[in-house]
């Protein structure tokens with residue numbers, strides 16, 4: 449091969465390489481990472497991306513060079529020279545990709561195995577997914593329950609996921625791990641948050657009308673702040689009664705992700721507006737308290753106009769009696785206090 453040809457090939461490869469590099473770096477394909485697992489996944493991502501960019505440059509350079517150099521002259525209808533295979537070249541283009549793909553596979557397998565390691569004292573969190581809300585429980589802390597997830601930074605968390613109705617999927621983009629929650633089985637995922645901050649929790653499996661609204665928040669805090677929060681939240685969950693306890697039941701069951709209710713600062717739009725319960729009870733032709741209770745345990749008994757039936761999960765009829773009572777009181781007290 450002439451030196452001129454090599455210089456040209458290298459030039460084309462350089463141009464293609466610059467284009468590939470800009471495409472890899474500029475659009476910020478991945479969000480900033482906030483967990484150890486996400487950092488490891490990031491290493492695999494960049495390893496594969498760099499290899500792809502290099503192969504793209506090589507192929508693009510040879511392709512462009514061939515198109516420019518070996519074009520048929522205008523009016524030339526003759527066949528090209530027939531060529532026999534080149535054994536050395538064939539061995540090279542088989543062996544090199546084989547080595548590269550194998551190395552990607554090994555790298556990925558090592559990262560997957562590492563990402564699943566929990567260490568000997570992980571924080572355990574049980575996640576419950578249902579249409580269309582997330583709730584969280586801390587079994588090592590008296591089953592403390594919440595709808596906004598709070599985690600201490602730099603501690604490995606072992607999540608157990610359950611779904612009450614259909615398949616959902618737990619995803620915090622900054623943590624880079626996704627895990628389906630499947631009715632009837634327990635699934636697990638391990639995450640070690642390594643940055644403090646507030647990140648979105650997203651349902652990433654189409655699960656019904658409110659799928660897009662099935663979101664929550666994870667707050668990653670310092671270990672001290674987290675311990676303090678556990679203490680005060682446990683105290684709050686233990687005491688109370690009446691409407692106060694009702695507020696807790698409302699929050700813990702994720703009612704606010706589907707319903708608007710001012711006393712609870714919620715603005716969900718999937719189900720009817722709970723600030724208008726009195727009018728809705730009138731339309732249903734029932735006394736307020738009876739109407740509210742019935743709507744929780746048997747949501748399809750009366751369906752507010754403009755809202756489809758069968759969207760509200762029927763699972764709330766299994767709420768313990770005191771919780772149901774205080775939830776009803778909370779809802780009634782919010783809508784004008786009528787008894």
Ligand code: CUA
Nearest residue numbers: 616651655659
């Ligand atoms: Cu739950 Cu989508």
